[in-house]
Every structure is written in structure tokens, then in C-alpha cells.
Amino acid sequence: MPATLREVRIAEAVRDLVHRTADFDPLELLHDLTEHTTALLPVAGAGVTVLDDLGQVEYATASDERCRQLEDDQIELGEGPCLDATRDGTAVPTAVLTGPAALRWPRFARRAQRAGITVVAALPLRTPALTAGALNLMSDQDAETLPDGFDLRIAQALADAAASCFGHRHDLHDQAVLIEQLTTALDSRLVIEQAKGVLSERLRISLDDAFHRLRAHARARRRKLTDLATDVAHGTVPDELSHS
Template sequence: MESLTRNDGRGADLAQPFVDALPVHGASVSTLGTLLGTGTVSATDQQAARIDELQFDLGEGPCWDAMLAAAPVLEPDIRNSPGRVWPAFSEAIRSENIGAIFAFPLVVGPLHLGAVDLYCSTPQGLSAADTQRSEALSAVVGRLVLRRALAQLDQPESLDPNDPFFRRTLHQATGMVLAQLNIPPDDARLVIQAHAFATSRPVQAVAEDILARRLDFSVSDSSTGGPHD
């Protein structure tokens, strides 16, 4: 956890801390859906990356369910007694050295970004403490993944972060979003920036719409995290 919180996510190995902290054999971090696209951000090994690849290609599996429901999907014996039905994915992993899969969502406010997949080569469960630890790590990784994606964007020329008016507008809009979603200020700012990215608009324009109450994040679509106009 400390190694994650010390950096901004760029160039960091986001998957390895899960293996270091939990009784699992491998881990992967992936983005899913339209906001950041679908792909593996970080994986500890080829097997972890393979689990991601199968789910991307088939459009089903624990990572999709975890992201869409914003809740963990725990499969301690996925090959012999799966708790959910994934016809294509279950068939695909029969030839893989996988006994258990645990998927945790990457969520920042209303934004469903992707998921973390943890696997074990033999059937086994996660304790309540391990599940809580996984959720805490996933919360940190979700923020880092979003920050990394936003940092790679070119900032519009019309937006000057040193402009006092812009800073004041963004600060006020951040306050409204954190009140709407009951999330920390840093997460509220990320939500605003991510919405600007998703809609190809300047951050200042989005902030102004929030202040004018043309955008409201308090009730949003569960799959995209989009606000109501």
C-alpha cells in the first residue's frame, strides 16, 4: 500500500502489491468500457495477463461483473463449483492453471473504470481481512489508474490552471461534487477531469456547468458514471 501511495501511478507496477499483500499467485489491473478503453494496465505474470485477455475477447467473466456491479466477485473454486454462470469464460479456463479468481472493481466516485483480477492456481478462499485489504488496495489503484490516464492527455490551450478565475471555479465545482457524492476532494476533482475527458470538453467548461447545476453527479448511470443533465 505504501509503495502505491508514494507515487502518482505513472510507471508504477500496480499489480505486484496485491501479490505481496495477499495469499494469491498473480494479479492484473485492467480498464474496461468506454471511458478509458479496455486493456491490461499491469500484470504480474503471463497467466494473469491471459485471464484478462480471455475476458476481453469473450466479453464476460469476473472482471466485467465486478466493474458493472461495483462489488467484489469471489470465486474460490471457479473450475469445479463457480458461483456465477459464464459459459464461454468457464470453458476457456478449463485448460488454464486456474483454481480461484477474485475480482475487485476500480471505482472513483460514479466512475466505473475497470477491475483487479487476482488468481490462485489451486482452489482457495480469501479471508474477510484479505477481502478488505484487496478492496483498500483497489481503491488506491483506481485513483492511480485515472490519474495516469488524465496525465497523458494534452491540456487544451484555452485552459490555464494558473488563472485565479479557473482555480476558483474548479474549487467551487469540486466542493459541489464532493457534496453530491460524499467523496474526498481529490476524488471529486478526478471525477470532473474524467468527465471533461469523456466529453472532449475543457475542465473549466465542465466546472461552470456544475456550478450552474446543468450537471449533477449525484445520480448517474452505473455502467458509465455519467451525470444527469
């Protein structure tokens, strides 16, 4: 049976998420997860929420600013698919926000619809030790192009591949190692948000464009995204970023 192009890309995405160096950047891994998800599935955006060292759900990263804002909204409102998937450790299947989901998450559903999002789903980000967070999927398309059961299985496989890197070269049952890596991701998120703001203001570009420039520059020079973002946040902006 010949493989399709999509099947090859799925296999390559899993390989990319699993094969990381020992000193990998946890936040960059999570963003790669959202990037692969949006490239392979019929969704408009994807985001990741994780548990902090106090067991609270926190936004980690997202494929774009709209998705990032809706992740923050869920945490602010205390309701939404990513919170349910993180807290329960189970998948939240595809839910149309004008249907029963509007009763399940009424305030979040209203905000999502105002942002143009009509459908959501969430998959747990899990290790053998515990559920570390959730991968949130968002769609702005009609019912005929919504993620189906097979799409959600692909998304769960991608989330599992990413989660397998946490505790790299350690026992995956070591909860302390996992929490330390998630804390690193959350700390990195703050400096990357600062760097996006600096670039956005200086170059008069959108926050999404600012992040894409940071990512492209870091990859081209094989630098950790967090290290580059730290320099930019402190005012050291490479000249190349102005001409990307």
C-alpha cells in the first residue's frame, strides 16, 4: 500500500517532536507541536496549556495571536476545552460552539464566536506520570471541514510524541523533572512575549509577524528561541530581524 504525502508528513512530524537534544527548549517543543498540528489538521489554530508548579493551568504557547487570546480567555473565565482536558486528563471531542458546547462553556463560547472560532476540541498532553497540560484545537470553518475522529487521533499522537520528550534522559515517572521543565516553558513564554512586543513596536509589524521573525532567525542560526528572545527583550535586536 503506497503511502500518501500526508502520511509521510505525519511520520516526519512525530520524528521531529520525539528526536530532541538533551538540552532542548521546552517552549520551542510546544510551539513546534502547534505548528505541526495546524499544518496537518483542518484547524485554524492550536494552543497548549500546561500545569505550573502549583497545579494551576497556564497558557504556554499558541500558533497565532487569536488562539493565544482565547487560551488566556479560558484561564480567565475558568471554563473551556483546554481546562477540561487538562483537569480530567481526557480528550474533549470536536464541539460546535453554537450547540451544546454553548451551554457547557457559555462565556468562553461567546468570546470564541466573536473571534470567529466556531469549533473547538482538546487533547491531553500526558506522560505516564500525569497529565501535564492540553493541546487545544480551534476551527473557523463550516461543519463539512471539521476535525473528525481520525484527525483527533493524529492530534493525540502528536501530543503524546511531544510529551515523551519531557523528562528527557530521566525517568518519565519523575514528576519533579516534568514540573521543572514546564516551569522553564512558562518562564520562556514571558520573555518571548516581551520580545514580540519589542519587535512589533520597533518594526511596526503584528505580533504574529514578530514571532515568525524570531523563530526564523533562531532556526537559521541554530540558536535557542528563548536565548534570542532574551537578547531582544533587553534591547539587543540583530540587524537581520529588521529585514526578514
